[in-house]
Amino acid sequence: MRYGLDKWSMRCMGNWLTGCTQRVLVNSSFSNWQPVTSGALQGSILGPMLFNIFISDLDDGIKCTLMKFADDTKLSGEVDTLEGRATLQEDLDRLEEWANKNLMKDNNILDLGKTNPGAQHRLGSTWLESSSVERDLGVLVDNKLNMSEECAAAAKKANRMWGCINKGITNRDKEVIIPLSACQAIPGILCSVLVPTVQKRCGQAGEGSEEGHQDDQSTGKLAM
Structure with a gap:
């Protein structure tokens, strides 16, 4: 055949x-x-x-x-x-x-x-x-079908990528941080409910303020 x-x-x-x-x-x-x-x-x-x-x-x-x-x-x-x-x-x-x-x-x-x-x-x-x-x-599909496992995995992956960007890039300008985060960290998130939180963190880093930079380092996980 x-x-x-x-x-x-x-x-x-x-x-x-x-x-x-x-x-x-x-x-x-x-x-x-x-x-x-x-x-x-x-x-x-x-x-x-x-x-x-x-x-x-x-x-x-x-x-x-x-x-x-x-x-x-x-x-x-x-x-x-x-x-x-x-x-x-x-x-x-x-x-x-x-x-x-x-x-x-x-x-x-x-x-x-x-x-x-x-x-x-x-x-x-x-x-x-x-x-x-x-x-x-x-x-990841769980037996409750609420996608909690997939959301947690996506948040962990995005945080890991965001940590690399936050520590490895010294330039805090929005023109650098926002596009870099948009093409590296945000695409790894499959659940749209997480996207605004990541964008907010990227925006804080792009402002270049000391307060925003400290908040980024102290945040251990994304809000869900």
Whole structure:
């Protein structure tokens, strides 16, 4: 099967993946070049695309909702009834059979909802562990769905970047501090509720006043 790819695309991908070599660097010393026998270069669009083709038959016979995207594939279903739990377990058994055939492994459960009974499920003979927070496509999702974990992580990252700017840049002019913070610290914040606080701190530093500079150093975390 070609999955909608023409001969030219197939030949192009084959040429790109054939003959690849790799080496490692340890303490300024390189290893010898070794052939890459499988896989695709990390960061390329080809990696997720080939993985999606690999798991294209994963949803055969699945009754619950299966959201497929490379290794972030998720199976979800309602577990507030006995029938719903049984259906979800049947689908987990199908995924376990598929995983064993394809030498793959699944991981944790994220229980969502305030009234979720937290029913236990298994893959084969292994009981799956319930998790309070998981990273989904780069974003932390918690079981309360209030994004508190993601907001805290974004605030920590922005504060870390802002600390580097505050200590490393001696020029306190607005023309320097505001643009630098806008392109380095603020883009790392995913929740818009945090943005005004960061902008306020950047503005205080840009004023060049001693009071504003001391406030910046004493602030340990962003308001949420």
